[in-house]
Amino acid sequence: MRLVRLKAIAVKEMLQIVRDPRSLIIALLMPVMQMFLLGYGMSLDIAHIPLCTFDREVSPLSVELLNRFQASKYFAVTASPSNYRDLTTAIDRGTCDIAIVIPQHFSERLSTGGEASVQAIVDATNNNTATIAIGYTQAVVSGFSAFVQTQFGAGGVAILPPIVVQSRVWFNEDLQSRNFIIPGAVALIMALVGAQLTALTVSREWERGTMELLVSTPVKPMEVMLGKLIPYFVIGLLDAVLCLVLALYWFEVPFRGALLTLMLLTMLFLVVVLGIGYMISVAIRNQLGASQIALLVTMMPTTILSGISFPIDQMPWVVRVITYFVYPRYYVTAVKAIFLKGSGPSDLLVPIAMMSLFAAGIAFFASRAFRKTLD
Amino acid sequence: MFQRMRHILIKEFLEIRRDKWALIRLLIPPILQILVFGYAATFDVWNVPTAVLDLDHTFESRDFLSHVTADGRFHIVLVASNQRQVDQAIDDSDAIIALVIHPGFANLLEKGQTAPLQAVVDGTNSNSALMALGYLGQMAATFSQSYALDRLHRQFGARAKLVEVSLQPRPWFNEELNSRWFFVPGLIGTLTLVSVVNLTAFAIVREREVGTLEQIMVTPIRPSEFILGKTLPAFLIGLIETIIIAAFGVVWFHVPFAGNPLVLLAGTSLFLLSTLGLGLLLSTVCKTQQQAFASTFFVLNPLFILSGFSFPIASMPVFLQWMTYINPLRHYLIVIRGTFLKGVGFDVLWPQMLMMAALATVLLAVAISRFRKSLD
Numbered sequence: 001m002r003l004v005r006l007k008a009i010a011v012k013e014m015l016q017i018v019r020d021p022r023s024l025i026i027a028l029l030m031p032v033m034q035m036f037l038l039g040y041g042m043s044l045d046i047a048h049i050p051l052c053t054f055d056r057e058v059s060p061l062s063v064e065l066l067n068r069f070q071a072s073k074y075f076a077v078t079a080s081p082s083n084y085r086d087l088t089t090a091i092d093r094g095t096c097d098i099a100i101v102i103p104q105h106f107s108e109r110l111s112t113g114g115e116a117s118v119q120a121i122v123d124a125t126n127n128n129t130a131t132i133a134i135g136y137t138q139a140v141v142s143g144f145s146a147f148v149q150t151q152f153g154a155g156g157v158a159i160l161p162p163i164v165v166q167s168r169v170w171f172n173e174d175l176q177s178r179n180f181i182i183p184g185a186v187a188l189i190m191a192l193v194g195a196q197l198t199a200l201t202v203s204r205e206w207e208r209g210t211m212e213l214l215v216s217t218p219v220k221p222m223e224v225m226l227g228k229l230i231p232y233f234v235i236g237l238l239d240a241v242l243c244l245v246l247a248l249y250w251f252e253v254p255f256r257g258a259l260l261t262l263m264l265l266t267m268l269f270l271v272v273v274l275g276i277g278y279m280i281s282v283a284i285r286n287q288l289g290a291s292q293i294a295l296l297v298t299m300m301p302t303t304i305l306s307g308i309s310f311p312i313d314q315m316p317w318v319v320r321v322i323t324y325f326v327y328p329r330y331y332v333t334a335v336k337a338i339f340l341k342g343s344g345p346s347d348l349l350v351p352i353a354m355m356s357l358f359a360a361g362i363a364f365f366a367s368r369a370f371r372k373t374l375d
Numbered sequence: 376m377f378q379r380m381r382h383i384l385i386k387e388f389l390e391i392r393r394d395k396w397a398l399i400r401l402l403i404p405p406i407l408q409i410l411v412f413g414y415a416a417t418f419d420v421w422n423v424p425t426a427v428l429d430l431d432h433t434f435e436s437r438d439f440l441s442h443v444t445a446d447g448r449f450h451i452v453l454v455a456s457n458q459r460q461v462d463q464a465i466d467d468s469d470a471i472i473a474l475v476i477h478p479g480f481a482n483l484l485e486k487g488q489t490a491p492l493q494a495v496v497d498g499t500n501s502n503s504a505l506m507a508l509g510y511l512g513q514m515a516a517t518f519s520q521s522y523a524l525d526r527l528h529r530q531f532g533a534r535a536k537l538v539e540v541s542l543q544p545r546p547w548f549n550e551e552l553n554s555r556w557f558f559v560p561g562l563i564g565t566l567t568l569v570s571v572v573n574l575t576a577f578a579i580v581r582e583r584e585v586g587t588l589e590q591i592m593v594t595p596i597r598p599s600e601f602i603l604g605k606t607l608p609a610f611l612i613g614l615i616e617t618i619i620i621a622a623f624g625v626v627w628f629h630v631p632f633a634g635n636p637l638v639l640l641a642g643t644s645l646f647l648l649s650t651l652g653l654g655l656l657l658s659t660v661c662k663t664q665q666q667a668f669a670s671t672f673f674v675l676n677p678l679f680i681l682s683g684f685s686f687p688i689a690s691m692p693v694f695l696q697w698m699t700y701i702n703p704l705r706h707y708l709i710v711i712r713g714t715f716l717k718g719v720g721f722d723v724l725w726p727q728m729l730m731m732a733a734l735a736t737v738l739l740a741v742a743i744s745r746f747r748k749s750l751d
Contacts, residue, residue, distance in 0.1 A: 026669040114538040124546030128418040135509040145540040172498030287664040
């Protein structure tokens with residue numbers, strides 16, 4: 001390997017980047033825009049669930065119960081249909097996700113029999129929000145139940161709930177999904193940007209016919225690889241810093257770790273993502289094909305399989321095995337741990353080792369795959 | 376006009392046939408993806424690794440713990456003997472939740488007072504933590520209720536009744552709250568979006584970069600004919616892809632299809648047209664394939680994340696909620712979930728259909744006019 005030749009390739013690649021300012025602007029603006037869109041859009045916090053009420057009794061008690069729903073910050077009353085058909089339509093159209101039905105003779109049953117039930121019809125198309133909504137509904141009804149006991153219960157005293165759960169949440173005290181998702185969003189954006197920067201860098205030479213020129217020079221495969229990756233590494237690092245600054249100062253995700261650990265891991269991850277892009281580019285000689293593969297291995301797998309949103313430990317074992325090959329997984333784990341738990345390098349041995357392994361493997365295969373032949 | 380369009384069509388199909396990997400790249404990935412992602416996409420919480428610390432050592436405390444772990448939501452990985460072990464387990468991520476029962480638990484229960492149960496939760500994954508806490512609350516409530524009833528019977532005899540209001544949840548459209556029913560239809564739309572936009576974003580810019588666009592332009596073909604000729608093959612590919620993925624969803628994942636296939640077909644066609652319009656627009660704006668590629672990434676990711684695929688639109692800030700209206704995937708997901716699970720028809724889904732038709736018209740019109748301008 002000769003430094004002169006490596007430098008020549010790097011300078012050529014840099015010139016190509018500078019001469020296509022639009023791509024460069026996209027490469028630098030995209031992460032910032034994405035951070036804003038994803039940072040605000042990727043939220044699993046559930047509040048203001050649209051709620052319909054169908055009161056078939058209208059008594060002081062039923063009104064009291066419905067008022068409790070109105071007062072809860074988890075629900076927003078959007079409609080009060082007066083018959084069952086309107087209620088069905090409201091659920092069908094999505095006007096409300098949950099409908100509370102208070103039966104006829106509700107108060108009567110309570111005062112005489114001591115037992116009554118209310119129905120919660122839930123649009124369970126989204127099973128996650130449905131489960132959480134049912135939980136919140138249960139809480140409102142239990143609170144009301146305790147209130148009713150003071151009215152009709154033995155001696156007019158509420159029976160104390162025998163067991164109460166006192167929860168202490170660690171690492172993400174307010175249970176804000178933002179704190180858990182933004183570190184993941186940084187990883188997702190980096191994976192996309194990395195592949196996007198390098199996935200076409202060699203196939204472009206093929207399609208434009210400049211490959212013949214490159215082959216006719218004395219340059220070695222390793223030099224081509226490094227020369228092509230170094231400029232993009234600089235851009236990628238700039239992108240990473242932009243994303244992390246936004247995560248820290250705009251979204252104010254708590255940061256409990258060391259900045260140095262985070263930066264070193266980010267560089268390691270960048271080597272992996274740029275390397276993957278380069279490998280795709282070497283393997284597939286037309287740009288459309290290379291872009292399809294790059295999209296295939298980055299966007300959806302990172303979003304779904306890296307643990308950004310869906311918990312990996314809940315997946316079937318076959319899929320769990322696959323996630324070991326989804327390289328952003330390691331960065332996601334590490335970044336979350338550094339941000340929220342303040343983990344240091346000694347806690348992160350597994351992700352660091354796996355990412356190094358990926359980086360080494362990619363360097364090995366990519367430098368072999370690039371052949372200086374024209375067929 | 377049809378004569379000229381036919382030639383473009385033949386050329387497009389020849390190009391697909393000549394690249395022997397093209398069809399494989401188009402058809403195999405969606406199938407693999409629906410298989411893997413269909414299993415992976417779930418927010419369900421089962422087998423939560425749980426540490427327990429029972430400092431009360433009574434019948435009641437053991438009874439309560441076995442009640443909590445009975446249905447498989449919580450899986451005990453550590454029976455700790457002191458608080459330090461519990462904290463360590465949470466710190467090392469060996470356990471996600473730790474239940475601590477303090478001395479005097481049974482005593483308080485017997486006296487009819489409130490006995491606290493301490494739960495330490497790792498909130499790193501806020502959604503799982505929230506779900507686990509929810510389930511724990513439910514377990515505590517059912518245990519409490521039967522305990523209170525027991526106590527009442529002991530005090531006032533077997534006929535005594537607890538005054539209470541109970542809740543009967545009725546989850547419609549997905550009675551068992553199966554997350555696959557929610558995510559598999561969503562994947563159908565998302566996978567189609569990704570491949571169609573990617574395919575069409577390269578359609579024109581490739582001809583430009585390779586230099587064949589000039590050759591085409593010296594023929595008598597008109598810009599709109601050229602664009603339509605580019606659209607049709609991509610439309611067909613998209614439609615075939617959607618049908619294959621949807622078939623997998625129904626046959627493999629047993630997602631019920633409650634609605635009218637024609638409604639879904641209409642919605643799918645409108646969705647494909649709007650995504651095609653988007654891809655072609657990108658293709659006319661970009662000068663090189665590198666730009667087209669970067670723009671595809673730039674556009675697809677927000678479309679995917681801000682569609683309601685996994686993150687509820689109602690939880691987004693209001694300005695983002697408004698932005699989702701120009702996202703064809705948002706409307707298509709409503710149509711696809713509506714037809715699959717709810718079984719609703721045009722009477723409910725017309726606003727979504729209308730929006731997709733409007734988006735398709737605007738995007739294709741702008742793409743054609745941009746293309747015309749770029750030729751001068």
